[in-house]
Amino acid sequence: MHENTIGRRGQDPFDALIDVLAAVNRYDLALGVIPIAFVITLVAASVFGVPAPYAFAAAAIVGIGVIADVCYLNPPVDQGSTDRTDDRTAAD
Template sequence: MRRTETDLVDVASLVRPSTVLRAVSRYDLVLGVIPLTWLAAAVGASVTRLPVHLLVAAAGLVCSLVLVDALYVHPPTETRPNHQQERRSPRDEIGDRSRR
């Protein structure tokens, strides 16, 4: 029987909390915060006497702020082979012109 790359993986290290937390990126957290915010609004509406439209508006505001932060304040960057990051413009132009 031939051995594959998956045979060499240390399975115990895959389930350690430190391994999982290092693998989570900022954008993974953004994708987790958005549905949790809406879930909190739904739970809050059913548990408290606050109006539903108030909680939905608050959840929408929080989600909007999270998206603005993720897309404009801390935009995604690409990593170069030498581990330097470069930012791209909205027209997909690279800001560094030295490679031309």
């Protein structure tokens, strides 16, 4: 069900979904991978009869790898700020 606001033409829900998905970055995907890994291991443990602690250990290893990647190997970089300390030392 789609609801329009009064006085404004509403955006198509499919277009809104496309806009949101286009704005997803690497770190958003990383946050989604961790719980998905746990859900997949829970399903795999129940389907294949793998003991849950072993399955969750595998999911934890995936989660640790993702966290290590986004925090230490490829950390977020603040692209909006500039380093003004070099400018001040050159002026002094």
